[in-house]
Amino acid sequence: MSVSLVLLVVMAVLYACGIYLMLERSMTRVLLGFLLVGNATNLLILIMAGAAGVAPIVEDGVGADSKYGAEEMTDPLPQALILTAIVITFAVSAFLLALIYRSxxxxxxxxxxxxxxxxxxxxxxxxxLFEERDDGTEGDTEFGTRAQAAISEAAELEHHLEPPREKTKGAKK
Known part of the structure; x- marks a missing residue:
């Protein structure tokens, strides 16, 4: 059960290029980096699956009279994981494309x-967030300093209305 060195090198290069592209400022490069990382992950799952074998569904079945043993068959779980990873990569890529288009x-x-x-x-x-900026706009919210005043008033009200808590541990009634 040996893994091809070429697959390992290709996977490492895909991860390296994908992470490098994801650290860029351009949304298109982030999308391309995400696609490369997704394909590298699929390769990783394929490499971890082990050597190729016989299909798990054979006409004879597995048993004493079968010509195939359980150790000669391929595990179908990694293939299902790769299929799931492809669907997830497609969905996130579609979302990133929508973000890029909107931007x-x-x-x-x-x-x-x-x-x-x-x-x-x-x-x-x-x-x-609530400070007056150089260009004359007030913070990130549409309410500006009114939001800051409301927050501070609510905090003061909460502080004054809250009754002091007494230690009741060990006290007798």
Whole structure:
């Protein structure tokens, strides 16, 4: 039961190229990278299945009078897993294609930009979600500072209305 070295090399190259493409900013490259990783995973399952054998459904069946033993037959589970992986890869690819199409229709570009909140989180500064921005817009929500005021009022109300909790452990009634 030896695995072909060529299959292992092809699988490793597919994984490497797929992950490299998935780390790009372009949605089309992300889609291509996802397809490469999906095909590499199918190869991995095929390699892990072992050596090819006889089909598990034979006319004689498996038994004492059969010409085939159980060890000479191929396990059908890896083939079912590959079929499932193909369907999942197809579905996610269709979803990514819809995202790419929508992005192209709205922005006429395929590259993703940095969000200001993501950059602020990366550098560890305060969130820009409810702050006034340089261009005069108020945060990411349509409500702007009104949403921040409502959140802070709700937090204060919750703090004042909550009764103090007493320790009842070991207390007698």
């Amino acid at each position: 192209w229709r709205l922005a006429k570009e395929d590259d993703l930009d940095d969000d200001e909140d993501d950059v602020a989180m990366r550098v560890g500064s305060e969130s820009l």
